[in-house]
Amino acid sequence: MLLALGSNIDPARHLRRAVRELDMALGVDRVSRAYEADPLGAPGTPRFVNAAVAVRTSMDLVELKYRVLRPIEARLGRVRTWDPNAPRTIDIDIAMAGLETLEDSELRTRVPDPDIPRHGHLLRPLRDLEPDLLHPEFGATLDELADALETEPGVSVREDLDLEDSLLRSDPDLP
Secondary structure (H helix, E strand, O other), X not given: OEEEEEEOOOHHHHXXXXXXXXXXXXXXXXXXXXXXXXXXOOXXXXXXXXXXXXXXXXXXXXXHHHHHHHHHHHHOOOOOOOOOOOOOOOEEEEEEEOOEOEEEOOOOEEEOOOOOOOOHHHHHHHHHHOOOOEOOOOOOEXXXXXXXXXXXXXXXXXXXXXXXXHOHHHOOOOO
């Protein structure tokens, strides 16, 4: 399962903490590179830093969202407002769950994330993890979808931010 992460309030700290919490809760298999991007629909707000993680879980998607992801967001200071483009400490979304799909308007959940083919800040980290994964709605791999967005302006790799070191197995103080 692929989860998308984003932050524009102290993003290095919040993304590292999110990766660590996800590793403790679910087990993180892989972490993408971090990408910096212009904010969508909110000019004048700080740029976002986005990443993705591959996790292991047998939870259904709704249970995962409300029993694991939302509590982690809350612990990291996420405040939800009426503005979907408001600055945030952390945003954790279920981006893809293999070929599984879910659309639940009452719970405001849709998997795969409908923004994947439109936004490089979401697609590029996912491609880092699973380039050959077939998007169940578009019939193209993440690599093929990302090729169409390679020249999208405003998205760049954050070479200075390695989120892999946030994993528990990377902590020298842990057994």
